[in-house]
Amino acid sequence: MTQRPLLPAMFLLMGLALAGCQQATQDTSAAESAQAPIAIVIHGGAGTVTRELMTPEKEATIRAALTAALEAGYARLASGESSLEAITAAIHILEDTPEFNAGRGAVLNFDGMIEHDASIMDGATGQAGAIAGVSVENGGLRHPIDAARAVMMHSPHVMLSGAGAKTFAESQGLEFMAADWFFTDDVYQRWQDAQNAQTSNAESQDTRWYSTVGAVALDKQGNLAAGTSTGGMTNKRWGRIGDSPIIGAGTYANNDSCAVSATGHGEYFIRHVVAYDICARMAYQGKRLTDAADEVINQILLEAGGAGGVIAMDPRGNIAMPFNTPGMYRGFIDTNGQITIAIYGDE
Amino acid sequence: MTQRPLLPAMFLLMGLALAGCQQATQDTSAAESAQAPIAIVIHGGAGTVTRELMTPEKEATIRAALTAALEAGYARLASGESSLEAITAAIHILEDTPEFNAGRGAVLNFDGMIEHDASIMDGATGQAGAIAGVSVENGGLRHPIDAARAVMMHSPHVMLSGAGAKTFAESQGLEFMAADWFFTDDVYQRWQDAQNAQTSNAESQDTRWYSTVGAVALDKQGNLAAGTSTGGMTNKRWGRIGDSPIIGAGTYANNDSCAVSATGHGEYFIRHVVAYDICARMAYQGKRLTDAADEVINQILLEAGGAGGVIAMDPRGNIAMPFNTPGMYRGFIDTNGQITIAIYGDE
Numbered sequence: 169m170t171q172r173p174l175l176p177a178m179f180l181l182m183g184l185a186l187a188g189c190q191q192a193t194q195d196t197s198a199a200e201s202a203q204a205p206i207a208i209v210i211h212g213g214a215g216t217v218t219r220e221l222m223t224p225e226k227e228a229t230i231r232a233a234l235t236a237a238l239e240a241g242y243a244r245l246a247s248g249e250s251s252l253e254a255i256t257a258a259i260h261i262l263e264d265t266p267e268f269n270a271g272r273g274a275v276l277n278f279d280g281m282i283e284h285d286a287s288i289m290d291g292a293t294g295q296a297g298a299i300a301g302v303s304v305e306n307g308g309l310r311h312p313i314d315a316a317r318a319v320m321m322h323s324p325h326v327m328l329s330g331a332g333a334k335t336f337a338e339s340q341g342l343e344f345m346a347a348d349w350f351f352t353d354d355v356y357q358r359w360q361d362a363q364n365a366q367t368s369n370a371e372s373q374d375t376r377w378y379s380t381v382g383a384v385a386l387d388k389q390g391n392l393a394a395g396t397s398t399g400g401m402t403n404k405r406w407g408r409i410g411d412s413p414i415i416g417a418g419t420y421a422n423n424d425s426c427a428v429s430a431t432g433h434g435e436y437f438i439r440h441v442v443a444y445d446i447c448a449r450m451a452y453q454g455k456r457l458t459d460a461a462d463e464v465i466n467q468i469l470l471e472a473g474g475a476g477g478v479i480a481m482d483p484r485g486n487i488a489m490p491f492n493t494p495g496m497y498r499g500f501i502d503t504n505g506q507i508t509i510a511i512y513g514d515e
Numbered sequence: 516m517t518q519r520p521l522l523p524a525m526f527l528l529m530g531l532a533l534a535g536c537q538q539a540t541q542d543t544s545a546a547e548s549a550q551a552p553i554a555i556v557i558h559g560g561a562g563t564v565t566r567e568l569m570t571p572e573k574e575a576t577i578r579a580a581l582t583a584a585l586e587a588g589y590a591r592l593a594s595g596e597s598s599l600e601a602i603t604a605a606i607h608i609l610e611d612t613p614e615f616n617a618g619r620g621a622v623l624n625f626d627g628m629i630e631h632d633a634s635i636m637d638g639a640t641g642q643a644g645a646i647a648g649v650s651v652e653n654g655g656l657r658h659p660i661d662a663a664r665a666v667m668m669h670s671p672h673v674m675l676s677g678a679g680a681k682t683f684a685e686s687q688g689l690e691f692m693a694a695d696w697f698f699t700d701d702v703y704q705r706w707q708d709a710q711n712a713q714t715s716n717a718e719s720q721d722t723r724w725y726s727t728v729g730a731v732a733l734d735k736q737g738n739l740a741a742g743t744s745t746g747g748m749t750n751k752r753w754g755r756i757g758d759s760p761i762i763g764a765g766t767y768a769n770n771d772s773c774a775v776s777a778t779g780h781g782e783y784f785i786r787h788v789v790a791y792d793i794c795a796r797m798a799y800q801g802k803r804l805t806d807a808a809d810e811v812i813n814q815i816l817l818e819a820g821g822a823g824g825v826i827a828m829d830p831r832g833n834i835a836m837p838f839n840t841p842g843m844y845r846g847f848i849d850t851n852g853q854i855t856i857a858i859y860g861d862e
Contacts, residue, residue, distance in 0.1 A: 289786075294819070296786050300756065301676055325755045326782045329648055330677045332754025407679025408672045409647065416763045416788035435673045439636075439643050441763035444788040445795070452799035472641070 204388040205503040206245040207485035210237050210258050212268045212497030213379025214431045214477040217511060227511065230267050234499040234509050237261040241385055242501045251393035252290055252317070255383035259313040259395050262381035266352040268497070269379035271311060272345075273352045274399025276359035277408075281305055282350050285400055285413040286312035287327075288320055291392030291421035295320050298413040299333040304350045309334075310343040313397045316413070318342060326415060330407070362403040379497070380412050382419070382429025384481045392427035392481060394419050394443070401434065410434025416444040423483055425451040426460070431496070432476010436469055446480055457481070461488035551735040552850040553592040554832035557584050557605050559615045559844030560726025561778045561824040564858060574858065577614050581846040581856050584608040588732055589848045598740035599637055599664070602730035606660040606742050609728035613699040615844070616726035618658060619692075620699045621651075621746025623706035624755075628652055629697050632747055632760040633659035634674075635667055638739030638768035642667050645760040646680040651697045656681075657690040660744045663760070665689060673762060677754070709750040726844070727759050729766070729776025731828045739774035739828060741766050741790070748781065757781025763791040770830055772798040773807070778843070779823010783816055793827055804828070808835040 212234060241258035245251070263271025274282045287298035297320025302309060309315050315337040319328050328336050338344070380398035387393075396419045398412040411418035411434035418434070420443035421427035428443035437443075442464055449460035461480045469476065470492045477491025477498075485503040489496065491513070499509040559581060588605035592598070610618025621629045634645035644667025649656060656662050662684040666675050675683050685691070727745035734740075743766045745759040758765035758781035765781070767790035768774035775790035784790075789811055796807035808827045816823065817839045824838025824845075832850040836843065838860075846856040 294786050323753070324782070325751075325753070326785045327756040327761075329754035329756050332752065336753040404672075405679065406670070406672070406683040407676035409674040409676050414674075414761060414763075415785050416761075416791065420788070435671070438673045438762050439641050441767070441788060441791045444763065444791060448792070448795040448799060452795060 204390070205485040206242070206386055206388055207481060207487060207501060207503045208238055208241040208245060208254055208258060208383065208385040209479040209481055209487045209489065209500035210234060210241070210262065210381070210383045210498065211429065211431050211477070211479045211489070212262055212381050214491045214493045214496035215378050215475070216493065217495035217497070219512060222511070226267065229265070230497055230511065231509050233261060233265040233267065234497060235507065237383070238499050238501050238507060241383060245385060245387050248388055250389070251385040251387040251391050252288070254385040254387065255288070255393050255395045256313055256317060258383040259381060259397050260311050263311050263313065263397055266354065268381045269399045270381040270397040272350050273355055274350060275355055275402040277400070278403050278405035280359065282308065282399055284309055284312035284397070285410060286316040286395070286397040287413045287415060287419040288313060288316045288395040289393065289415055289419050289421040289427070290320065291394070291423040291427050292389070294422065296326050296415045297321070297323070298327040298415060299337070300327065300329040300409045300413040301407055302330065302333050302337070304347045307344045307346055308350050309337055310345045313395050314342050315340070316395065327413065358402055378432045378476055380431040382431060382479060384421070384427045384429050384479050386481055386483065386485045390423065390483060392421045392423055392483060394421040394427040394429045396429045411437035411442070414438060416441050418443060420444045420447055422447055426457055426480055426482045428478050428480045430476060430478045432469070432493070433474050436472055436474025437476060440464070440468055440472065440474065442469065442478065446478065450482065457486050458488045462490045465490040466492055551737070552832040553589070553733055553735055554828060554834060554848060554850045555585055555588040555592060555601055555605060555730065555732040556826040556828055556834045556836065556847035557581060557588070557609065557728070557730045557845065558776065558778050558824070558826045558836070559609055559728050561838045561840040561843035562725050562822070563840065564842035564844070566859060569858070573614065576612070577844055577858065578856050580608060580612040580614065581844060582854065584730070585846050585848050585854060588730060592732060592734050595735050597736070598732040598734040598738050599635070601732040601734065602635070602740050602742045603660055603664060605730040606728060606744050607658050610658050610660065610744055613701065615728045616746045617728040617744040619697050620702055621697060622702055622749040624747070625750050625752035627706065629655065629746055631656055631659035631744070632757060633663040633742070633744040634760045634762060634766040635660060635663045635742040636740065636762055636766050636768040636774070637667065638741070638770040638774050639736070641769065643673050643762045644668070644670070645674040645762060646684070647674065647676040647756045647760040648754055649677065649680050649684070651694045654691045654693055655697050656684055657692045660742050661689050662687070663742065674760065705749055725779045725823055727778040729778060729826060731768070731774045731776050731826050733828055733830065733832045737770065737830060739768045739770055739830060741768040741774040741776045743776045758784035758789070761785060763788050765790060767791045767794055769794055773804055773827055773829045775825050775827045777823060777825045779816070779840070780821050783819055783821025784823060787811070787815055787819065787821065789816065789825065793825065797829065804833050805835045809837045812837040813839050
């Protein structure tokens with residue numbers, strides 16, 4: 169059993185008391201969580217999502233899926249399971265939801281095929297796993313995040329790619345679905361738009377939308393974990409690998425600094441080592457999570473022209489969700505057990 | 516024309532004067548180079564290389580190849596060409612030398628095939644390119660580093676993989692060689708040893724040798740660049756991707772902090788974001804290159820059990836080459852024009 173000092177809990181209670189009456193209903197859970205805070209944050213991609221481009225039906229579906237994913241992950245945390253279990257449970261729901269670019273409904277590459285990327289990192293051990301470019305041809309991984317986790321747990325490697333990664337996933341007994349299951353009308357339409365835009369040299373809407381999914385969580389043992397899953401960039405070509413399966417770029421977790429999952433124009437996130445850089449600014453400059461994450465997304469990336477955002481959490485369960493795009497599908501359940509879901513930039 | 520302040524040059528001369536007579540012969544070149552220092556550092560892999568395991572013939576070949584690579588790169592720098600040109604010229608020679616695990620003579624994967632990884636980064640622009648898992652079946656890239664550079668220069672992406680990366684490289688008119696050209700008896704013997712060791716559960720010598728090649732340089736314009744090229748890990752399987760093609764892990768360059776090329780047990784280098792972490796410690800903690808590089812290799816990685824080393828350079832042309840293995844093939848030409856070649860840990 170881990171004995172934690174009472175002093176921080178006392179200060180937290182004093183802080184809540186000073187914060188006034190609106191906090192009163194949360195005092196009990198805050199007092200409990202101060203002993204062992206738990207929290208989860210997720211994203212379903214960042215980009216040019218605005219109210220004008222959204223239908224009420226689509227928005228309702230997305231908010232419901234984000235809520236379900238958060239609740240699934242939080243339930244694991246509440247029952248004492250690990251942050252790895254929590255983010256996996258949340259990402260499963262996002263992967264199954266065709267509105268997000270991951271698992272089912274992932275975007276099509278140049279050849280009209282779906283290729284999955286995913287990665288996961290355990291902040292307690294520094295272990296990590298990733299898969300890149302795993303095609304759904306002749307059957308695909310229902311949950312690419314499971315394959316990333318299997319790489320971490322059951323292979324001597326961190327990153328597997330292509331047909332080899334698929335062979336490994338098959339050897340692990342993971343769930344596969346027929347190719348048809350992954351393709352949706354919406355995804356096909358976006359792919360056609362992208363191909364037409366390429367022909368006409370116009371910018372398709374889809375080139376400004378990066379709907380990777382991801383989750384970050386803190387469990388009762390004080391362990392952080394982060395995971396990311398995606399179909400990559402619509403119309404991607406030549407076996408392109410983005411930031412999502414790259415540890416340090418799209419995903420990073422370290423109990424001593426922070427955990428991050430990114431979504432955005434992957435090439436910029438790779439070159440700027442975005443996920444790790446946020447944690448490095450905390451570890452080496454003593455910056456707070458919100459400041460470190462905001463600097464990287466709204467200064468460094470913005471100046472470089474790199475569109476996107478991150479979700480991030482520190483070892484105390486503080487959450488940051490900066491993005492430099494008009495919107496980001498996002499949500500969290502904080503250390504007070506409070507759920508928040510948002511889509512647009514003004515929420 | 517860039518006007519540089521005279522003060523640093525004066526201090527450098529004072530420092531050299533104070534350093535005593537043994538520096539006298541270098542004063543002139545140091546005074547010249549203080550105006551626009553140039554330098555190059557290369558590696559040919561790190562691991563359990565000891566005098567007992569080495570033959571005089573092999574050692575002579577390796578030292579000659581390291582010398583030729585350094586001189587080829589330095590000649591480019593001396594004539595005012597870019598650091599990208601210099602590292603490319605150096606890596607070409609290392610890739611062509613079968614004693615190193617890159618280009619010709621790269622190690623065989625589990626299926627007895629050669630797959631190349633390479634990456635390059637331009638410290639002036641932050642642009643980067645990489646290829647991963649490009650097979651030599653039906654013909655292979657003579658110089659994988661050229662493909663990484665073509666990705667950087669002529670694609671919208673940073674990282675391409677597998678057959679798609681090869682298709683892209685073909686479209687760029689890069690040099691291809693027949694598959695036979697890449698296979699050497701030595702490589703085949705090491706592969707058989709590794710396969711036998713796997714069967715017998717023994718540790719083959721090759722599992723403790725990581726002979727990736729790489730180069731880092733500073734040009735007269737003050738621009739850093741880094742590049743890395745490898746065949747990966749002997750007997751690698753499932754489309755394994757190591758650190759070499761991953762920006763931030765195996766390769767990183769930034770004019771404001773440092774440039775790094777790594778060699779070692781790639782999985783550790785990925786999880787610890789080694790190349791970027793060295794530069795982050797300089798940028799965020801104000802550490803000197805040698806201290807930052809030494810901390811990451813001889814503290815962080817050593818404690819984690821991650822074998823390997825790096826070559827690194829800062830914007831003034833200072834060089835670090837820490838490794839935590841018995842040896843590392845390495846060499847440099849410093850800002851005084853002085854060449855140094857070394858193999859063993861006690862050199």
